[in-house]
Amino acid sequence: MQGRPTINDVAQAAGVSKSAVSYALSGRGRIGAETRERVLAVAAELGWQPSQQARGLSSSRTYAVGLVFARPAELIGADPFFAPFIAGVEAELSHHKYALLSQVIVGGEAEEEEGYRRLVSGGRVDGMILTDLRDFDPRIGLLRDLGMPYVAVGRPMQAIDGPAVSNDDSASVTSAVDHLADLGHQRIAQVSGSRALVHGLERERAFHRALAARGLYAGTVIPGDFTGQSGAEGMSALLGLSPRPTAVIFANGLMAIAGMQEAARQGVSVPADISVVALDDNPIAPFVTPALTAVHTDVLLWGSLSARTIMAWIEGESDTSDVTLTSELVVRGSTAPPPSP
Amino acid sequence: MQGRPTINDVAQAAGVSKSAVSYALSGRGRIGAETRERVLAVAAELGWQPSQQARGLSSSRTYAVGLVFARPAELIGADPFFAPFIAGVEAELSHHKYALLSQVIVGGEAEEEEGYRRLVSGGRVDGMILTDLRDFDPRIGLLRDLGMPYVAVGRPMQAIDGPAVSNDDSASVTSAVDHLADLGHQRIAQVSGSRALVHGLERERAFHRALAARGLYAGTVIPGDFTGQSGAEGMSALLGLSPRPTAVIFANGLMAIAGMQEAARQGVSVPADISVVALDDNPIAPFVTPALTAVHTDVLLWGSLSARTIMAWIEGESDTSDVTLTSELVVRGSTAPPPSP
DNA sequence: CTGAAAGCGCTTACAG
DNA sequence: CTGAAAGCGCTTACAG
Numbered sequence: 162m163q164g165r166p167t168i169n170d171v172a173q174a175a176g177v178s179k180s181a182v183s184y185a186l187s188g189r190g191r192i193g194a195e196t197r198e199r200v201l202a203v204a205a206e207l208g209w210q211p212s213q214q215a216r217g218l219s220s221s222r223t224y225a226v227g228l229v230f231a232r233p234a235e236l237i238g239a240d241p242f243f244a245p246f247i248a249g250v251e252a253e254l255s256h257h258k259y260a261l262l263s264q265v266i267v268g269g270e271a272e273e274e275e276g277y278r279r280l281v282s283g284g285r286v287d288g289m290i291l292t293d294l295r296d297f298d299p300r301i302g303l304l305r306d307l308g309m310p311y312v313a314v315g316r317p318m319q320a321i322d323g324p325a326v327s328n329d330d331s332a333s334v335t336s337a338v339d340h341l342a343d344l345g346h347q348r349i350a351q352v353s354g355s356r357a358l359v360h361g362l363e364r365e366r367a368f369h370r371a372l373a374a375r376g377l378y379a380g381t382v383i384p385g386d387f388t389g390q391s392g393a394e395g396m397s398a399l400l401g402l403s404p405r406p407t408a409v410i411f412a413n414g415l416m417a418i419a420g421m422q423e424a425a426r427q428g429v430s431v432p433a434d435i436s437v438v439a440l441d442d443n444p445i446a447p448f449v450t451p452a453l454t455a456v457h458t459d460v461l462l463w464g465s466l467s468a469r470t471i472m473a474w475i476e477g478e479s480d481t482s483d484v485t486l487t488s489e490l491v492v493r494g495s496t497a498p499p500p501s502p
Numbered sequence: 503m504q505g506r507p508t509i510n511d512v513a514q515a516a517g518v519s520k521s522a523v524s525y526a527l528s529g530r531g532r533i534g535a536e537t538r539e540r541v542l543a544v545a546a547e548l549g550w551q552p553s554q555q556a557r558g559l560s561s562s563r564t565y566a567v568g569l570v571f572a573r574p575a576e577l578i579g580a581d582p583f584f585a586p587f588i589a590g591v592e593a594e595l596s597h598h599k600y601a602l603l604s605q606v607i608v609g610g611e612a613e614e615e616e617g618y619r620r621l622v623s624g625g626r627v628d629g630m631i632l633t634d635l636r637d638f639d640p641r642i643g644l645l646r647d648l649g650m651p652y653v654a655v656g657r658p659m660q661a662i663d664g665p666a667v668s669n670d671d672s673a674s675v676t677s678a679v680d681h682l683a684d685l686g687h688q689r690i691a692q693v694s695g696s697r698a699l700v701h702g703l704e705r706e707r708a709f710h711r712a713l714a715a716r717g718l719y720a721g722t723v724i725p726g727d728f729t730g731q732s733g734a735e736g737m738s739a740l741l742g743l744s745p746r747p748t749a750v751i752f753a754n755g756l757m758a759i760a761g762m763q764e765a766a767r768q769g770v771s772v773p774a775d776i777s778v779v780a781l782d783d784n785p786i787a788p789f790v791t792p793a794l795t796a797v798h799t800d801v802l803l804w805g806s807l808s809a810r811t812i813m814a815w816i817e818g819e820s821d822t823s824d825v826t827l828t829s830e831l832v833v834r835g836s837t838a839p840p841p842s843p
Numbered sequence: 844c845t846g847a848a849a850g851c852g853c854t855t856a857c858a859g
Numbered sequence: 860c861t862g863a864a865a866g867c868g869c870t871t872a873c874a875g
Contacts, residue, residue: 164649165625167852178862183854193860212625214564215852217555218867225603230585238586238801239785241579244571248578248606255605260626262566262601265589267802284506284553284868285601308505389789419789426791444580445786448730448760450767460579461608508868519846524870534844556868559851625852846875851868859862 166207175203186211213258224259226250226471227286231266231273231293235388239415241443242460249464250290257472262286274300281309288471290314294359310474312467315359316483324474326467326484330360330440331367333456336490337410337438338371340454344498346408346436350381352395352420354412361412364440368410381406385416392416393423400427400435407499408436414443417453421495432497442491451494458488507548516544527552554599565600567591567812568627572607572614572634576729580756582784583801590805591631598813603627615641622650629812631655635700651815653808656700657824665815667808667825671701671781672708674797677831678751678779679712681795685839687749687777691722693736693761695753702753705781709751722747726757733757734764741768741776748840749777755784758794762836773838783832792835799829 172179177200184192185200192200217223228250230243243265251261262285264276273293277300280286288310291300296318304311305322313325341349351368354361365382372380383398385391392411396419399406411417417439421431431437431451439446439455446453466484513520518541525533526541533541558564569591571584584606592602603626605617614634618641621627629651632641637659645652646663654666682690692709695702706723713721724739726732733752737760740747752758758780762772772778772792780787780796787794807825 169852179853180855180862180864184861187854189855196861208623210623210625212559212852214555214558214625215867216854218553218559218869219852219854221867223555232585234802235785237589238582240585243585244573244581244606245579245608247604248608251605251607255620258624260603260621260624261605263588263604264592264596264602265585266592267586267589279596280601282549282551283599283601284551284555389786393789415786415789418786422789422791422793443786444576445730445756445759445784448734448756448763449790450763452763461575510868520869521846521848521871525845528870530871537845553868556851557870559853560868560870562851844875846873848873849871851870854867855865857862857864859860 165212166209168209168211171200171204171207171209174207175200213260223285223287225262225286226254226259226288226290226468227280228261228263228290228292229266229273229276229280230263231268231270231276233269233388234267235390236415237265237267239389241414242441245460246292246464249461250468252461253465253468254472259472270295277303281307287475288312290467290471295357296359296362310471312471312474314463314467317359324470324483326463326470327486328360328458328463329485329487330363331370333440333458333488334364334367334410335371335374336488337440337456338368338375340490340492340496341408341410341436341438342375342377344436344496346499347377348380348404348406349377349408349410350383350399350406351410352383352385352392352399352412352416354385354387354416356384364412385412387413387416389415389419392419396420396423397427400424400429406435408438408496410438410440412439413441414439414446414453414455417455417495418443418445418449421449421451421453432495434500436496436499438496447493454493454496455491456488457491458486462486506553507550509550509552512541512545512548512550515548516541554601564626564628566603566627567595567600567629567631567809568621569602569604569631569633570607570614570617570621571604572609572611572617574610574729575608576731577756578606578608580730582755583782586801587633587805590802591809593802594806594809595813600813611636618644622648628816629653631808631812636698637700637703651812653812653815655804655808658700665811665824667804667811668827669701669799669804670826670828671704672711674781674799674829675705675708675751676712677829678781678797679709679716681831681833681837682749682751682777682779683716683718685777685837687840688718689721689745689747690718690749690751691724691740691747692751693724693726693733693740693753693757695726695728695757697725705753726753728754728757730756730760733760737761737764738768741765741770747776749779749837751779751781753780754782755780755787755794755796758796758836759784759786759790762790762792762794773836775841777837777840779837788834795834795837796832797829798832799827803827
């Protein structure tokens, strides 16, 4: 016996059959308590852990979940979502002996599709977690056709027969607008992220609803793409407007920080002349000058809930209903009352 | 035939044996060119992809590599290393049909060890990539005892019988010191990251060597821990010194940005009163005010080289020598000549 | 050049 | 309550 011990080694050492060892471990009855204890003791002594690979082959399972994450090169290191999200996913998966096959890809939709194909076609995973959901996302049809369980991170437009775990983007935007309106702002603009993503659209609609609810006129929306550059360009465009908005809501922290830099470059002071809020928080946000007011989401929890949901589907539990998280506005230094006219 | 097609389906459809299909795919000779083409055509038509699980079981391999990454909660979203590193790893692995099992953990050394145990003991991986190398890192002995191939990301202190893929930290520090010395700085300080990590020690030694080489007196080194808060505290401590340093080198971008905020809070201007350099770049660095001068490493490449190295060991190639990357100083707005006395 | 067979390390109905 | 056997989908010496 060299290398990892196998179930045969344990069976022999304990003087029982292979099946007895298997049943002892899974605890699926059919074995005496005394025998079971002995087998378990022997297994522990030999340091035996069942091969997930063999286990998977015979049970037609992999005990692994897949996650593909595609970003353009400029964003790959700047996105504060990925690491805590998979940390949350794994905290939950590891309790149930599941592993995560996460694929990070530099690129866009095409590269992402390729990543899916790789994970699914190699038979490596029992289910997939879908992030960056797009309207009428083709991946959903693909996975359904393959009979592969999935969970959508974000609520898609189309009706799907799978569960979604979403952040309440509408509430996030509303909290930002309300905060600014409470400070007295009347001209509020938005620099959005990608409109192709589900939550981009949702946020834009929520923006207009929230303004209307406060009796404010429709705000300008400048399209962006989550990069710092698009944040700076958005700010620049807004500063050229007349009358100029007194507050701007950016899709994420990177855009907001770049927007503040652009304002500084043009001699416009944040928050004295213009207030700034980000819809996604960033760990650097407290440390820039002024510290950035942002809507904060518990991304770790988001990951955990996604993991729990996909495992429930894989294990055939019927409890695969949708889950919604809510975010919280964190007021820091980049928002203040508008300048007096 | 429902679900994924198997090798049997292909064999039957092509009118050959299972082994013929297997040989056709692997191309390991022993099959006629004509037969081979026909088999491949049938496989493509049925959309057959060999199950990596079954393949692995019979060849005592998993075709997967593991990577564990542990960070305290404050840093998990702020670290610009992880995502591009695994993107680089995967770009390389996927060419060779390897998958990456990456485990992200919120926590420290203890939680990290547990992550290793999980990946290795479940027989999920053929090799491991070790990041955040510590002096005399216990993981190296552990993996050696298990006969598990590994690659060290960073060159460890102890002699190891495995390969290392390292950034030349000494050159990074030297380029930062030289840049500041060229600008005329004479009192240069450092706020370090964790001294427990290999590259922390290396950087501190290189700092003193580089100063000596320029004929400058030993600089103050304030210990930090990679968090923004420790960056702010480090800056605060340095501003209290008399005479005060005119330039500070921080271990990473987050610390440097927080340090600049602290300087601003105390009415000290960057770079007019004090220059700031970061030893690890951050995608936000160009967008803060002033834009942060930093030493930039090609993390994607680092990941690719690490992947290539671990695969070489797994495949039994003898070419597993060490690899060294060098970084490049990117001068932005946070460095300038020192104030006139 | 090709096929039949054993085996990788498990799980799980099926007999006793 | 427990064991012997088949089978998961591949790979790879071994015969022909």
